[in-house]
Amino acid sequence: MGKVAIIGVGQSNFVRQYPGSIRELAFEGFKDAMQDVGITTKIIDASVICSAPEYDKQRSPAGVFAEYLGLNPQPTFYVESLCSSSSMGLRLAYSLVKSGLHEVVAVIGFQKMSEISSSESQERMGRGADIQWESPFGTMMPAYYAMYARAHMQKYGTSLEDLAAIRVKAATYGQLNQKAVYRKPVTLDMFADPENRMAGPVASPLRVGDCCANADGSSCIIVAGEEKAKTLCKKPIWILGLGAATTTVNLAGRDLFSGLTVAQQAADQAYKMAGVTPKDIDVAEVHDCFTIAEMMAYENLGFAKTGEGKDLIQSKETYKEGSIPVNVDGGLLSKGHPIGATGGSMIRTIVRQLRNETGEIQVKNPEIGLIHNIGGVGLYGNVTILGRQ
Amino acid sequence: MGSKKEVDDRFKKFGTVSFTAISKTNDFVDYLEKGKVMGTRCKDCGRVFFPPRTDCHQCLASNTEWFEVSGTGKLVTYSKLQFAPVGFEEDLPYCIAVLDYGDYKVFGRISGDVPENEIKVGLEMTTKANSLPNGQLNYVFKKA
Numbered sequence: 371m372g373k374v375a376i377i378g379v380g381q382s383n384f385v386r387q388y389p390g391s392i393r394e395l396a397f398e399g400f401k402d403a404m405q406d407v408g409i410t411t412k413i414i415d416a417s418v419i420c421s422a423p424e425y426d427k428q429r430s431p432a433g434v435f436a437e438y439l440g441l442n443p444q445p446t447f448y449v450e451s452l453c454s455s456s457s458m459g460l461r462l463a464y465s466l467v468k469s470g471l472h473e474v475v476a477v478i479g480f481q482k483m484s485e486i487s488s489s490e491s492q493e494r495m496g497r498g499a500d501i502q503w504e505s506p507f508g509t510m511m512p513a514y515y516a517m518y519a520r521a522h523m524q525k526y527g528t529s530l531e532d533l534a535a536i537r538v539k540a541a542t543y544g545q546l547n548q549k550a551v552y553r554k555p556v557t558l559d560m561f562a563d564p565e566n567r568m569a570g571p572v573a574s575p576l577r578v579g580d581c582c583a584n585a586d587g588s589s590c591i592i593v594a595g596e597e598k599a600k601t602l603c604k605k606p607i608w609i610l611g612l613g614a615a616t617t618t619v620n621l622a623g624r625d626l627f628s629g630l631t632v633a634q635q636a637a638d639q640a641y642k643m644a645g646v647t648p649k650d651i652d653v654a655e656v657h658d659c660f661t662i663a664e665m666m667a668y669e670n671l672g673f674a675k676t677g678e679g680k681d682l683i684q685s686k687e688t689y690k691e692g693s694i695p696v697n698v699d700g701g702l703l704s705k706g707h708p709i710g711a712t713g714g715s716m717i718r719t720i721v722r723q724l725r726n727e728t729g730e731i732q733v734k735n736p737e738i739g740l741i742h743n744i745g746g747v748g749l750y751g752n753v754t755i756l757g758r759q
Numbered sequence: 760m761g762s763k764k765e766v767d768d769r770f771k772k773f774g775t776v777s778f779t780a781i782s783k784t785n786d787f788v789d790y791l792e793k794g795k796v797m798g799t800r801c802k803d804c805g806r807v808f809f810p811p812r813t814d815c816h817q818c819l820a821s822n823t824e825w826f827e828v829s830g831t832g833k834l835v836t837y838s839k840l841q842f843a844p845v846g847f848e849e850d851l852p853y854c855i856a857v858l859d860y861g862d863y864k865v866f867g868r869i870s871g872d873v874p875e876n877e878i879k880v881g882l883e884m885t886t887k888a889n890s891l892p893n894g895q896l897n898y899v900f901k902k903a
Contacts, residue, residue, distance in 0.1 A: 493844035500866075502782060503810035506774015506897065507855055507868050508840065508847030516838035517857065524836070524880045574839040621857050622809055622864040627836050 372596030374467045375606035376756065377474075378407030379718035381589040383549045384706040387484040388586035392426050393438040396480045399588030399711065400439050403476070407592055407603055411440040414592070416472040418447045418463050420455035420479040421710030424494050425486060435478060452498045453659065454745035455479060456589060456713035457752035461612050463593040473598050479715075480588040481708035491584055498746045500620040512581050512660065513573035514621070514747040519662035520575055521627035526677035530575060533661040534561040535683045537568070537579045537703055540658065543690070544704020546730050551585045551706035580661040585706025589714025591721075607721045610738070611644030611755035613637060619749055628677075632751025633670035633742060640740070640753040641672075648672030651694060651755075652736035653723045655716035657744040658701040667742050668696070671753070690733055698723075698731045713743040717754065724758050774897050776846040783813040786825065791888045791896045798863060799823040809863040828865060831903040832858030834882040837869060849892070858884055858900055870899040877902065 380402025382388075388395050396419075404411070417439070419432040428434060432448040435441070451458040456479030463475040483491055492510040499509055522528050541556035560568040561579055568579030599606040613636035618624055624631070641647060648671060656667035668679035673694045682688055688696040699705065699719040702712060720739035722728050741754040768780035769788045790797045799808045801815035802822045809828065814821045837856035847853075854869040865886055869878060883903040890896055 487845075489843070489845045489848075492842070493846065496844050497778065500810075501778040502770075504866055506777050507866070508775055508843050508850055508853065509855060510840070510842070510844050512842075513838040513840050513855055517836040517855070520838060520880065521836040571839075571841040573841065576838075620810060620866055622866040624864075627857070 374464050374609045375594055375596065375599035375603070376591055376609065376717065376721050377594045377599050377603035377606050378403040378409070378592035379590070379721045380404070380406050381549060381711065381715045381718050382587050384551050384585040384587035384708055384711070384715070386551060386583070386585065388482055392428060392431060392480060392482050393434055395482055395586060396435050396478055396588045397438060399480070399590040399714070400476065400478055403590035403592050409602055413474050413602070414441055414444060414476045416445050416447070416466060416475045417441050418449055418459040418475060418477045420449045420459040420477065420714070421481050422450060422452050422455060422498065425481055425483050425491070425709070439478070441476070451750040452745035453657065453707065453709050454713055454743040454750045454752045455710045456591070457717070457741065457743035457754060458614065458750070460591055460593065460713070460717060460754060461614055461752065463591070464609055464612060467593055467595045474592065474594045477591040477593060477714060478588065479711040479713060481710040482586045483584040483708060484586050488584065498749070503620055510573070511747065512576050515660040515662055516573040516576040517621070518627055518666065519660070522662060522665065523575065525628045526680070528665060528680045530561070530577070531558065532680035532683060533580055533665065534558055536658065536661040536664045539683065539689060540697060540701040540703035543698045543731055544700025547700045547704060550700045550704045551583055552704045576660060576662065582659050582702040582707045585708045587706065587708035587711040587715070589711040589718060591714050591717050605725045607724045607756050607758065609754065610757045611640035611642070611646070613639030613643070613753040615639070615751045617749060619746070621747070629666050629670050630744060630748035630751060632748050633667060633744060633753065636751040636753040637671050637742070640755045644755040644757070646738060646755065650738050651740045652738055653698070653720060653733045654694060654696045654740040654742065655699070655719050656696055656742040658697055658703050659707055659744070661703070663744065664697065664701065671740065671742055690731060695733045698733065713741070713752065716741045716743055720756055724756060772896050775850055775891055775893065775895055777895070784811050787811055788896060790825065791898065794888045796828040796886045796888055796898045797825045798828055800826050807862050809865050828860070828886045830860065831883040831885050832860040832865060834878070834880055834884055834900070835859045835864065836880060837878060839875070854878065856900055858886065868897065868899050870901045873902055
């Protein structure tokens with residue numbers, strides 16, 4: 371069996387309130403990817419639809435999308451792993467192509483979160499954890515990640531300013547991203563001013579500026595086998611490594627609170643499969659749903675030693691000109707986080723970086739890129755390594 | 760133990776809002792009513808479970824017994840919420856936390872009467888059954 375490539379990438383604008391239905395939203399990301407590679411729907415021989423349930427009323431969205439996107443009568447799959455759904459979708463697409471069962475597969479992620487209120491959304495997100503034993507206490511995602519932030523700060527002396535520095539970096543690049551929800555500058559002074567919205571409390575120690583925003587959006591990644599990829603695409607980007615892991619849903623079952631075991635395990639698998647080390651990564655997209663999540667990602671991926679993530683951001687090594695540029699598209703903190711579409715958007719950025727087509731945010735001649743996409747509170751971890759060769 | 764209702768939905772009493780009505784661990788709620796917080800232990804392999812479960816994945820057996828969460832645990836981490844999901848607004852502000860008892864950990868809430876300036880990682884705490892204003896039951900962590 372030959373290699374597997376990504377031949378097309380696309381995403382919709384990520385917006386606070388998309389003025390259309392979920393199938394129309396999915397069409398936007400799909401169209402963007404199809405135009406990127408320049409193929410017709412007949413060439414796609416299976417689709418993988420990715421989202422988290424209960425933000426909209428549609429049951430079994432895969433069938434609805436297959437029709438709307440012109441992908442009948444080809445088979446379609448539905449993949450769900452909360453915020454990492456579309457990275458898991460890519461893993462499925464890889465195996466479908468690698469097995470020879472399909473040649474060209476479209477991975478379409480979507481989420482329309484604006485159909486429900488923000489507090490309802492927090493309740494849905496909280497129910498991405500243990501509904502029997504945790505949710506009855508009134509849990510929500512910022513509070514869960516805040517518990518990790520507390521543990522990291524306690525153990526390694528990470529400060530609120532270190533976390534804020536991650537948001538400042540995100541905003542530096544978010545301002546340049548036409549598809550991002552939040553495109554205003556953010557400064558450390560804003561975090562230092564108790565009257566500023568950025569410094570407002572959410573779930574201690576995390577503040578408003580430490581959290582990404584809900585968004586509506588869709589993404590699409592088109593995957594093909596080696597021969598098809600070379601025929602259909604001038605600049606195929608190759609899938610070199612894939613890693614995926616799970617852990618206990620209930621936090622009571624975990625031993626580590628200053629990092630995510632699923633990220634460590636998925637990274638180990640992906641590095642091994644690709645035959646590379648953290649030093650070989652030229653550009654990365656990590657799952658910065660909260661600033662602490664990016665801090666832990668630095669360490670879990672081996673970009674920094676455990677406990678030294680704060681030094682990496684303070685020395686600006688994760689800026690575009692640094693030794694390991696991270697989230698130079700603004701990250702989820704700027705783009706917004708439409709759950710099911712998020713992984714695809716991260717993959718899209720790395721593919722475009724490796725093709726050298728990202729303009730102002732282009733890292734200098736990257737050969738190998740990495741995507742770190744987490745679902746739930748470190749419940750699901752996916753790490754994907756892509757390369758030009 | 761337990762009531763003889765046609766549908767045994769005792770679990771709907773757990774927490775400010777319960778998202779589960781029926782569980783083989785329904786007796787947990789009866790114990791809470793009696794002021795006890797219980798976990799389970801597999802009688803075959805001795806493994807302890809909190810939160811309690813009726814099935815041991817190690818033995819593939821359903822031969823568990825209840826044990827009481829007693830003594831003190833160390834506060835591993837916590838967060839104080841200023842916003843709440845739908846249904847929990849009346850409880851604000853409140854802290855969610857994890858206590859480490861050595862053999863097992865417990866996820867729950869810190870009692871509202873523990874002063875915030877005394878809450879520190881490493882603090883020795885106990886787990887106590889608790890009645891909520893809306894008639895529901897949960898458990899909270901108190902200073903040891």
